[in-house]
Amino acid sequence: TQLLEQSPQFLSIQEGENLTVYCNSSSVFSSLQWYRQEPGEGPVLLVTVVTGGEVKKLKRLTFQFGDARKDSSLHITAAQPGDTGLYLCAGDSGNNRKLIWGLGTSLAVNP
Amino acid sequence: GAGVSQTPSNKVTEKGKYVELRCDPISGHTALYWYRQSLGQGPEFLIYFQGTGAADDSGLPNDRFFAVRPEGSVSTLKIQRTERGDSAVYLCASSLTGGLNTEAFFGQGTRLTVV
Numbered sequence A: 001t002q003l004l005e006q007s008p009q010f011l012s013i014q015e016g017e018n019l020t021v022y023c024n025s026s027s028v029f030s031s032l033q034w035y036r037q038e039p040g041e042g043p044v045l046l047v048t049v050v051t052g053g054e055v056k057k058l059k060r061l062t063f064q065f066g067d068a069r070k071d072s073s074l075h076i077t078a079a080q081p082g083d084t085g086l087y088l089c090a091g092d093s094g095n096n097r098k099l100i101w102g103l104g105t106s107l108a109v110n111p
Numbered sequence B: 001g002a003g004v005s006q007t008p009s010n011k012v013t014e015k016g017k018y019v020e021l022r023c024d025p026i027s028g029h030t031a032l033y034w035y036r037q038s039l040g041q042g043p044e045f046l047i048y049f050q051g052t053g054a055a056d057d058s059g060l061p062n063d064r065f066f067a068v069r070p071e072g073s074v075s076t077l078k079i080q081r082t083e084r085g086d087s088a089v090y091l092c093a094s095s096l097t098g099g100l101n102t103e104a105f106f107g108q109g110t111r112l113t114v115v
Helices: none
Strands: A005-007 A010-014 A019-024 A031-037 A044-049 A055-058 A061-065 A071-076 A085-092 A105-110 B005-007 B010-013 B019-024 B031-037 B044-050 B053-056 B065-068 B075-079 B088-095 B104-106 B110-114
Touching (some): A005 A085, A019 A085, A031 A071, B005 B088, B075 B088
Parallel strands (some): B010 B110
Antiparallel strands (some): A019 A071, A031 A044, A031 A085, A085 A105, B019 B075, B065 B075, B088 B104, B088 B110
């Protein structure tokens, strides 16, 4: 069974701090996606990483896919209250898009 | 519409009753997915449609759960003899082709509460 472990599960930081969220698995994924979800809404795709070692940047967010395509990280620089939300990673094994989801990291950025 | 629409947004039902949850995908999207999400958890895959057919229904927890997509657009998730453990947010997503690395767009979900 493929599993994705996210850490930390909860994170509460002050505005302006940096943070990193990790997503780890013993399985190889053809791609890995990061989503952000706000209360009462569905997840919204932030980025898809496909190539081992790939780094993608989205403003203050930096996403990295591990060389072996088993793990990924999300780094946020100078966090802002608007970054508050649930961050989810999801791995695509290539099997008809049956995504394997992590449990999420609940981030609270305090002003 | 511009996005994936799910109705109702909230549904409260009594244990043992039958419920239907509706999903209107983005127009032209051939792939449609149903997920279930419990509080503080990531989504759990239920079923995937490619067109009118269920390409993968391995996530349906038992035979009380059934989903249809008769015309390849709107889908309905049906739950018979509801149990309190069925309470969750049911998410629907659609993507253009369902192929590798195509983006899936999620609806806002239907919050089902079984009392």
